[in-house]
Amino acid sequence: MKSIFPKGVIDKITGKCLVLSGNDIDTDRIIPARFLKCVSFNQLGDKVFADDRISLKGTHPFDLKVNKGSKILIVDENFGCGSSREHAPQALMRWGIRAIIGNSFAEIFYGNCLALGIPCATISKNEINNLKELIKQDQENIWEFNLKQQLLNHKDNRISFKIESGPLNMLRTGKWDATSQLMGNKEELNKTILNLPYLNKFN
Amino acid sequence: MSSGTLYDKVWDLHRVADLPGGSTQLFIGLHLIHEVTSPQAFAAINEKGLKVRFPERTIATVDHIVPTTSQKRPFADPLAEEMLAKLEENCTNFGIKLYGLGSGNQGVVHVMAPELGLTQPGMTVACGDSHTSTHGAFGAIAFGIGTSQVRDVLASQCISMNKLKVRRLWFEGSLSKGVYAKDLILHVIRNLGVKGGVGYAYEFAGPAIEILSMEERMTICNMAIEGGARCGYINPDEITFEYLAGKKNVPTGEAWDRAVKWWKRLSSDKKAQFDDEVIFNASEIAPTVTWGITPGQGIAIDECIPKTEALKGSELSIAKEAYSYMDLKPGSPIEGVPINVCFIGSCTNGRLSDLKAAAKIAKGRHVARGIKAFVVPGSEQVAKEAKKEGLNDLFISAGFEWREPGCSMCLAMNPDKLEGNQISASSSNRNFKGRQGSSNGRTLLMSPAMVAAAAIKGQVTDVRNML
Numbered sequence: 090m091k092s093i094f095p096k097g098v099i100d101k102i103t104g105k106c107l108v109l110s111g112n113d114i115d116t117d118r119i120i121p122a123r124f125l126k127c128v129s130f131n132q133l134g135d136k137v138f139a140d141d142r143i144s145l146k147g148t149h150p151f152d153l154k155v156n157k158g159s160k161i162l163i164v165d166e167n168f169g170c171g172s173s174r175e176h177a178p179q180a181l182m183r184w185g186i187r188a189i190i191g192n193s194f195a196e197i198f199y200g201n202c203l204a205l206g207i208p209c210a211t212i213s214k215n216e217i218n219n220l221k222e223l224i225k226q227d228q229e230n231i232w233e234f235n236l237k238q239q240l241l242n243h244k245d246n247r248i249s250f251k252i253e254s255g256p257l258n259m260l261r262t263g264k265w266d267a268t269s270q271l272m273g274n275k276e277e278l279n280k281t282i283l284n285l286p287y288l289n290k291f292n
Numbered sequence: 293m294s295s296g297t298l299y300d301k302v303w304d305l306h307r308v309a310d311l312p313g314g315s316t317q318l319f320i321g322l323h324l325i326h327e328v329t330s331p332q333a334f335a336a337i338n339e340k341g342l343k344v345r346f347p348e349r350t351i352a353t354v355d356h357i358v359p360t361t362s363q364k365r366p367f368a369d370p371l372a373e374e375m376l377a378k379l380e381e382n383c384t385n386f387g388i389k390l391y392g393l394g395s396g397n398q399g400v401v402h403v404m405a406p407e408l409g410l411t412q413p414g415m416t417v418a419c420g421d422s423h424t425s426t427h428g429a430f431g432a433i434a435f436g437i438g439t440s441q442v443r444d445v446l447a448s449q450c451i452s453m454n455k456l457k458v459r460r461l462w463f464e465g466s467l468s469k470g471v472y473a474k475d476l477i478l479h480v481i482r483n484l485g486v487k488g489g490v491g492y493a494y495e496f497a498g499p500a501i502e503i504l505s506m507e508e509r510m511t512i513c514n515m516a517i518e519g520g521a522r523c524g525y526i527n528p529d530e531i532t533f534e535y536l537a538g539k540k541n542v543p544t545g546e547a548w549d550r551a552v553k554w555w556k557r558l559s560s561d562k563k564a565q566f567d568d569e570v571i572f573n574a575s576e577i578a579p580t581v582t583w584g585i586t587p588g589q590g591i592a593i594d595e596c597i598p599k600t601e602a603l604k605g606s607e608l609s610i611a612k613e614a615y616s617y618m619d620l621k622p623g624s625p626i627e628g629v630p631i632n633v634c635f636i637g638s639c640t641n642g643r644l645s646d647l648k649a650a651a652k653i654a655k656g657r658h659v660a661r662g663i664k665a666f667v668v669p670g671s672e673q674v675a676k677e678a679k680k681e682g683l684n685d686l687f688i689s690a691g692f693e694w695r696e697p698g699c700s701m702c703l704a705m706n707p708d709k710l711e712g713n714q715i716s717a718s719s720s721n722r723n724f725k726g727r728q729g730s731s732n733g734r735t736l737l738m739s740p741a742m743v744a745a746a747a748i749k750g751q752v753t754d755v756r757n758m759l
């Protein structure tokens with residue numbers, strides 16, 4: 090099945106949660122450098138966590154049958170640290186991930202996700218552990234990631250998460266595609282340029 | 293909130309507008325691109341039928357995928373060849389200047405741009421590469437961006453961004469003999485952690501910083517990102533101006549005088565407000581080596597690998613992962629750890645002064661038996677100057693290989709790779725699992741002089757005993 094990438098207003102994401110434990114999971118692990126040799130992102134979905142998956146021989150969370158088709162990724166601290174490569178969120182997105190919840194995220198990774206329409210939400214350590222427990226207990230494991238409520242809903246469970254107001258706004262209004270906005274504001278841009286000494290012979 | 297810092301001043305000058313999501317539209321003064329993170333951005337520009345808004349403000353080079361042995365085209369690796377061909381095609385189509393192989397200025401993007409005088413104080417510099425923080429050494433606000441932002445900069449010369457907080461890292465004293473800029477930044481990351489700088493720009497300041505050369509300053513700002521800070525910078529001063537004077541792309545005559553005047557005003561004010569400040573004493577820093585799988589896992593050369601008892605929380609869990617991956621024992625000394633491969637190069641330590649520092653150690657000595665040691669100049673310009681000083685011959689007669697410029701074994705996108713669980717002494721910036729091309733390869737980060745010392749002894753060694 091061809092996956093449909095995020096588009097327009099993002100208010101709700103419904104799907105299975107996939108738990109990936111560990112702090113400081115860097116972009117080299119999400120997508121090993123040798124797979125960066127490509128001129129398009131199309132093939133990256135299968136390669137996500139390639140080396141970790143090889144070494145775990147089928148027991149990596151991204152290989153487990155129960156996790157097939159998951160949309161919501163649960164991580165720990167400082168997820169996505171390391172390089173600025175967008176290949177990392179691209180690989181996750183092409184695998185099928187549409188939202189990430191964690192204790193904290195590396196900044197560039199966070200921005201790259203936002204630019205793809207993938208919300209990164211933060212929750213406390215206690216809540217993550219709690220969430221992991223709940224996921225373990227439920228075979229069906231279908232959750233609703235609700236941006237409006239900033240809640241992860243599941244049967245009787247409500248787990249609140251946080252998304253910074255700026256990004257939240259962008260996702261909920263469908264304005265996370267920055268390019269078109271940046272191409273506006275022409276007058277302001279010209280003013281900025283006229284004011285920059287190094288673009289005006291330092292006058 | 294910070295005020296009166298260089299960061300604030302440069303930010304304000306480049307602020308175009310506030311965007312609906314609450315972020316700022318920021319003008320980018322210098323955009324650098326390379327073959328790895330640009331093709332998808334150009335593809336998006338083509339798909340949307342857009343133009344490059346200011347082609348003259350984007351400069352390209354090729355670094356990550358180039359082989360360092362033979363650079364004959366087509367490359368042996370068809371994927372690498374395809375990536376370079378794509379970059380050439382995009383640059384031609386959109387009118388972007390490309391410093392390609394053999395141009396005399398090709399090199400690792402963060403090495404070649406300063407050499408060309410492209411990086412100047414007061415600019416905003418962006419590149420699809422996290423080590424763009426390097427350019428902060430000039431008093432520029434420089435940061436890495438993702439491919440979708442590369443697309444944005446191509447289309448609009450702007451990005452959407454949130455302002456960072458500013459932390460001043462103040463360094464008293466001065467670095468001791470045998471201790472280098474690399475040790476200073478490894479020391480910072482060790483102390484503040486790999487996440488310590490998240491949300492911050494780092495201003496490096498104080499007497500110990502003011503006396504450093506531009507190349508040393510670049511090494512420090514280069515690794516701000518390893519400490520979690522998206523950008524790091526140093527206020528421009530006479531050393532900065534002296535470096536810039538006479539470089540291509542730098543103003544001359546009266547424009548130069550006006551430029552210097554403006555650059556001087558950019559420095560953080562005496563009364564500037566910082567969001568946070570940390571004080572270090574540079575005189576207390578020793579040669580520093582990483583033993584684990586994050587750049588924060590560094591220790592002084594005369595220390596032992598931390599025992600589990602000394603660690604807590606998340607530090608402990610990542611340490612446990614590191615012990616088993618690195619196959620090193622807690623409590624054992626780092627000095628004397630046998631190594632297999634020695635790499636001198638990268639955007640952290642591939643400049644002329646780095647090669648000179650290593651050459652000083654290699655001179656009149658020889659690489660230990662069974663060790664593969666190689667030197668990769670950061671750019672064609674560095675290679676040329678090094679050859680002029682006879683460094684290539686010096687290294688070769690000491691048993692090192694002398695290579696062509698590129699990113700080389702800093703990461704595994706070209707033929708230079710570790711094999712199996714080889715352990716390397718590396719002057720690069722990242723010791724992540726698998727970073728150097730083998731999924732169980734191991735990396736010890738250290739200064740270029742320390743790498744040379746390790747090559748000679750065949751094991752991790754205190755370079756201070758070899759000066």
Ligand code: SF4
Pocket residue numbers: 355356400401402421423638639640698699702703720721
């Ligand atoms: S030398 Fe290493 S860190 Fe620097 S740009 Fe190349 S790959 Fe990146």
